[in-house]
Every structure is written in structure tokens, then in C-alpha cells.
Amino acid sequence: MDQQQYFQFYEGSKMGIKTADGQIIIPAVYDFVAIPADDLFTVTEGGYTAYFNTDGDVVLSFSNLYESYGNFTEGLARVMRNGKWGFINREGEEVITPRFYFADEFAEGRSIVRNENDLHGAIDTQGNLVIDYQYPVLTGFVKGYAKFGDLKTWGLIDATGNIVVPQIYMSIGQVYRNKVTVQVLEGEEYKEGELTIGGGVGWNNNLDHVNAFNRQKTQFADAAEQLIDTMYRNGCPCEYERFRDYIQWNSPVGFVDQEILFSAFVKKLHNEGDNNFRCTHCGTVYEQNWEQYSAFMWVLNVTIKTTGKFKNKGAPVAEYRPVALGFYGHVIEKYTNKYLQHDIETVINYLKQP
16 A cells, blocks of 8 residues: 555544555554554554554564664664664664664665764665765755855765765755756745756745745744733743743744744743743743754754742733744644644734733
């Protein structure tokens, strides 16, 4: 069966897998089941991980030998031990010793890895470093090319590490028939065009919706700063249960509203070091971490480390929270059951409701 023929489903808080015609492959009794890669499902339950085949049979039994387990791709799955990443094969044998500060899934015979200096390179399936550590960001290979850059500008390299497109673009797509879509930023507006590798760029006007979304992000940031200023005039944002709920986030899914709101809030907090920030009004301490979930995606996770001395003055958390800008990343559908799309004004009013 195709990967597209499998669907995750829930019974309460538990997850399982079924086919498009309703056949249950894995019953909904586990904490999480990933859509299959290499014809294997990654299944987690109570801190243990196993791998099931597409018949629903266990291929590798539940284990917590490693701190984290990834999906199988090209016959290997990434695993983490003592904070370092390596790989096991389908027999569960450790074939690449965990020694990398980050390792992405294999694609086209390459895994993107990171060293202690936060620079990325690539290894082959034997664990040999075939592209040296030199890139702040390096994505997985697709059709012979990988993107490299610094989260501001991007270029392309081939599987041997040769630069085929210089690092001058805000965004680069996938190469198809020697052409690739690129984007640049002119002033505050994005432009898109089609680049021919070894040639020039033909520009178009396809990014009006992106420019509109960025304007909305700016409006949200302004509204968030005004909201926080207002809350501090009357106490502090920490006193509002809805505010605390909104900015606390521990997930591999990015939440744009939360990121912008906390970025505005942290400007008012005292930096305690080690990613800890304290509210000088009530003493609540927040811990922020930009966590890397793939070679390309970082997510802002925020937790309350110490609860300060405050008295709740806001409305309780609603069953359905309003969201203006939304989410990015994988398994976004997990959050659609408690977040509903609204405008910026609705989100701000929700957060400050007495």
C-alpha cells in the first residue's frame, strides 16, 4: 500500500492507524503512531518506542534503550543517547555510533548532521563525514541538491558539496529539470522567480499572499506589544490565565501567534541567563528554548519554571482558543480540535478578557 493510504485516528487521547477503507492496522491504544516510512510505523507508548510493519506486526519490540527514536528511511533510523544522535538498522543494531549533536533522517544516501559549534555537514550511510561542517543550516538532499544558508539567505549544493547556486536568495525550492523557484526580499516585499541553474531568473508576482501574511504578522506584533503594555499598567500579563496558557508551548509544531506574543513579552522580562526570564512584577520565571526538530525547522517552546506571586484576574482558558496566524510543521491537525481561526482583534480580546 502507498503511504497515502494510511491515516492516523484517535480514540480518546490514544492513536492508531487505519486504511482509507477503514481497516485498522494498529489499534488506537498508543500515545503516538507515525505515518510509515520504509514500510515501518514508529510507535511510542509510555516512554518506550517500537516499530511495526504494515501488517501491524511488531518488527522491533518496545524499548527505551535510547532517549529518542526516529523514523526509518533508507534502512536506518536515527536514535539519541546521552544527547547525541546515531543510527540503528532494521534489526535494531547500532550501525552509526551516537556522536552527532543532531542528525536528520537519511535522504539520497546523506544525513545532515551538526557539531558542537552549531555547524552542519553531511554523512553517508557508513557514518563518514562527506560534506564538512561549515553551514549554519543545511537541509536534506532532494533530487541531488540540498539548501544551505543562515536562515536569512540560501544557496544550493550538490551531493559532493559543490556550490551550484550562490547564497543570495531568501528562499529556494526544489530543483526540477534544472530549474528552481527562488525568492528575494526587496524592501518589505517578497519577489519570486524561476532560476535556471547556470543561468538567470525570470521573475513573477506570485507572492501577494505572503506579503499580506507578513503585514498581518507585523500588525499582530504591534497589537501584542500594546496588550502587554496595558497588562503591565494594571499588574502584569502573568496574572491572566489565558495569557499563561497561550504562551506555554512544548511541541514539535510551531505556533506563530505564540512565538510573536512571547517575543513581545520577553522584551519586558529580566534575563536571568540560561534561557530564563523573570517578570519583575510578580517573579514568575519563564524558560524559552528554540528547539530543532529538523534541519530546517526550529520551534519556540516556552514553559513556566517558577510561578510568581500573583492573583488571577483574567477569564479561565476556553475550550477553543482563537488563533490569528496559525501553525507550521508536521501533525498540525493535532491542534485543530482546540484552536479556531479568527482575526487579530479576537485573539487580543480573548487574552485580556477580565
